[in-house]
Amino acid sequence: MxxxxxxxxxxxxxxxxxxxxxxxxxxxxxxxxxxxxxxxxxxxxxxxxxxxxxxxxxxxxxxxxxxxxxxxxxxxxxxxxxxxxxxxxxxxxxxxxxxxxxxxxxxxxxxxxxxxxxxxxxxxxxxxxxxxxxxxxxxxxxxxxxxxxxxxxxxxxxxxxxxxxxxxxxxxxxxxxxxxxxxxxxxxxxxxxxxxxxxxxxxxxxxxxxxxxxxxxxxxLESWYVLYLDAGDNRHVDWRAIPGFQSVESTGGSMFKVVTGQAQEAQSWLETSELRVIGQQKLELDEILQRLLEQVRGV
Incomplete structure (x- = not known):
């Protein structure tokens, strides 16, 4: 090396x-x-x-x-x-x-x-x-x-x-x-x-x-994403089991917004769990930094 x-x-x-x-x-x-x-x-x-x-x-x-x-x-x-x-x-x-x-x-x-x-x-x-x-x-x-x-x-x-x-x-x-x-x-x-x-x-x-x-x-930059999901009738999702899980937020009905730091692995996990990804958006560097800062502060 x-x-x-x-x-x-x-x-x-x-x-x-x-x-x-x-x-x-x-x-x-x-x-x-x-x-x-x-x-x-x-x-x-x-x-x-x-x-x-x-x-x-x-x-x-x-x-x-x-x-x-x-x-x-x-x-x-x-x-x-x-x-x-x-x-x-x-x-x-x-x-x-x-x-x-x-x-x-x-x-x-x-x-x-x-x-x-x-x-x-x-x-x-x-x-x-x-x-x-x-x-x-x-x-x-x-x-x-x-x-x-x-x-x-x-x-x-x-x-x-x-x-x-x-x-x-x-x-x-x-x-x-x-x-x-x-x-x-x-x-x-x-x-x-x-x-x-x-x-x-x-x-x-x-x-x-x-x-x-x-x-x-x-x-x-390819790892940190917001994933928009349709959970359908699955009301008992273990969100923290999603690879790279950072946060989850309900956007109404069966719709959820999940932030992950391992986007590819998370999408594979969601497919296996029959949770449909209907949209996705990359996080910017300042947003990633804010997430890490919140983790350090225990927010």
Whole structure:
């Protein structure tokens, strides 16, 4: 089995108001993986831990086969690009080109042509001070800077925050092109459903500091359905026996609406039980997340 891009083992970080973990997570190399979850679930904390910007209380993290926080990691970080959720305020007095001149010295693989190409595509003026840029312009600059050294691993924390629709579309195209080489990896946190659907190969659900599950995106979206049923004269159905059962709701008479996370298996079970499926509808990612959140909260 190929070495994963990220491996997290027994990770715990305790804070006064929040506890992250324990987390076990393996992110495959060569794919885009999206972390989604409600605000305050620990997504940004996880990125900071990966970059050794904060320390865990327990557990370990490996990036690109190297343990984080054990030895001098400057060589490892040369292989990583990072866009944080929030811009760094103390840099506001710098012009973008000044920050670039400083940052590029840390990356032997810095590709000035690639950097200039990204600036042109995103229409970024690097003569402006960072603090004078709009949120969207600052975001486009940060993405360009993070990708300019062609990193093996790209960590993106809410990358589209502040982007207008045209810039958002450009970002999607840029990431698709970045992945064409086949051996690069993106881990992104996002709450934009369409962004996840267009970019992600895998989805990790994080809720209240815990990883609820990791799924192959297409398989996940083909698994969660609302099924509309005609139970006929069958008034004593054991609904919870339906594979992947999530909920059931009467819609009048013999008609019912059932939500399942195992659509194919559920339909086979229903046919065997002589319950007729008269309609079906896929759940969107945000609806799936809401269902998982309700399970965690015991709603």
């Amino acid at each position: 190929e070495q994963p891009a990220i491996k997290i083992t027994g990770l715990v970080q305790k804070r006064e108001q929040f506890e992250l973990g324990p987390i076990e997570l393996v992110i495959p190399k060569g794919y885009v993986t999206a972390i989604i979850g409600p605000n305050g679930s620990g997504k940004s904390s996880l990125f900071r831990l990966m970059l050794n910007l904060t320390k865990p209380d327990l557990g370990e993290i490996e990036l690109l086969g190297e343990k984080v926080g054990v030895n001098d990691d400057h060589l490892l970080k040369q292989k990583i690009g990072y866009v944080p959720e929030q811009a760094i305020d103390i840099e506001d007095h710098l012009r973008a080109e000044q920050k670039t001149d400083f940052v590029r010295k840390w990356y032997p693989q810095w590709d000035v042509n690639r950097y200039q190409e990204l600036l042109r595509r995103f229409e970024v003026d690097t003569s402006r001070k960072l603090g004078r840029m709009s949120k969207g312009m600052r975001r486009k600059y940060d993405i360009s800077l993070a990708m300019a050294h062609n990193p093996e691993l790209l960590l993106l924390d809410e990358p589209s925050s502040g982007l207008d629709p045209i810039a958002w579309k450009t970002m999607i195209e840029v990431i698709h092109r970045y992945m064409e080489q086949g051996d690069r990896t993106v881990l992104m946190a996002s709450h934009i459903v369409d962004e996840v659907k267009r970019l992600a190969d895998y989805i990790v659900f994080v809720i209240q500091g815990k990883v609820i599950g990791m799924y192959e995106k297409d398989t996940l």
